[in-house]
Amino acid sequence: MQAGDKLTFLLSLVPYLIERDRVSVTEVAEHFKVAPQQIRDAVSLIAVSGVPGETTTYQSEDLFDIAWDDFLDNDQIVLTNQVAIDDSPRFSAREASALIAGLQYLSALPENADRSAIASLTSKLSRGASAVPSQVAVEGSETDATLALIRESVAAGVQLRFDYLGSRGQSESRNVDPLRVESIDADWYLRGWCHLREAVRTFRLDRISNPVVTSEPMSHNPADVPLPDTLFEPSPDDLVVTIDVASAAEPLLADYIPDGAQRSERDGRVRTSVRVSHYHGLKRLIASMPGVATVIEPAEAREAVARWAAEGAARYR
Known part of the structure; x- marks a missing residue:
């Protein structure tokens, strides 16, 4: 083994041993695909390695150490002193x-x-970690079953079929090659190659019903299809709405603001325009930014948002 290869091997071996309280020479040799004697020689070298202390001389605590009886009699490796590793910063x-x-x-x-x-x-x-981390879990949601089927589709390399409720309220059956799943706030979106439209499309998971993993192979995968950075792509049928929004919140609407949109700022608020596929989507967007964004025009957009807000408030009476 060349000097460079030997150094690389030792740098890999030390963290491997640190991660295990006790491991046999045979197991380590099988993991690194080397002879057992090479492991024994490396461990013997580690045991005389370390970092000099403040006096620039080596004391016993400045060297790695192992349980020698276990090593010599049982061919077991147990690190009993670790150098420098313990001094490195750890996550809380x-x-x-x-x-x-x-x-x-x-x-x-x-x-x-x-x-x-x-x-x-x-x-x-x-x-x-410096202490035992708290037990945490990501809360499940209504879309978990759909996410599981999307994962299964990707793993098997086959298309996903589902019924989709479009922005105009129409339902269509789609065959899709899943490419990416993204979330904005509480909403999840699937981006995939739609075989019906023969193009990349974005689907909201809560509008997907009856998802089924098919046996038809995917014809597109993420490596083949360049996906735009923005989640929402403009359409000739989009509705353009003028809004006022707090200047600090304007970046949150970047995906909705069309290129070349006029913009003016006054008293910490920005007047600009956003594009939406329908007023239902606009209602959800404004509702997610209460007190931050206000619809200015057209009048039917203001009316749609105001009516939806009033109907929601009436449920609390």
């Missing part, structure tokens, strides 16, 4: 919990159908 229990929750969220997305790497990282975060 709260930080590790937040990261683990994020990883659980990622594991639910269909593009992460092979979740072994995520599971491994979650385990490392749990072991490497």
Whole structure:
């Protein structure tokens, strides 16, 4: 083994041993696909390695150490002293919990159908935190069953068939090659190649019904189809609505504001325009930004939002 290869091997071996309380020489040799004697030689070298202390001399606590009786008599490797590794910054229990929750969220997305790497990282975060992370879980939702079928479709490389309620209230059967799942606030969207439209389309998961994993192979996958950065693509049929919005909240509407839209700012509010496929979508958009965004024109847009808000308020009387 060349010097460079030997160094790379040692740099891989040390964290492998640190992650395990006890491991046999045979198991380590099988993992790294080397001879058992090479593992024994490497462990003996690790045991005389370390970082010099403040006096620039090596004391016993400055060196790695192993349980020598176990090593010599039982061919078992147990690190009893770790150098420098323990001095490195660690995530707090709260930080590790937040990261683990994020990883659980990622594991639910269909593009992460092979979740072994995520599971491994979650385990490392749990072991490497400064304290035991809190038990956390991502709350389930009504769309979980659909997400599970999308994952199954991607893993099997086959199309997904479902009935979709369009923006105009019409229902159509679609065959789709799932490409990506994204969320905005509480809403989930599937972006995929629609075989009916022969183009990329975006589908809201709560408008999907009767999803079925088919046996028909996908003809498009994420590597083949460039997806735009924005979730919503303009359409000639879009409705343009003028709104006032707090300047700090304007970036939240970036996907809805058309290119070249006129913009004016006064007293911390911005007047601009957004495009929506129908007024029902506009109602949901404005409702998600109470007190932050106001519809200015056209009059029918203001009326649609005001009527919807009044009907909602009436339910609380």
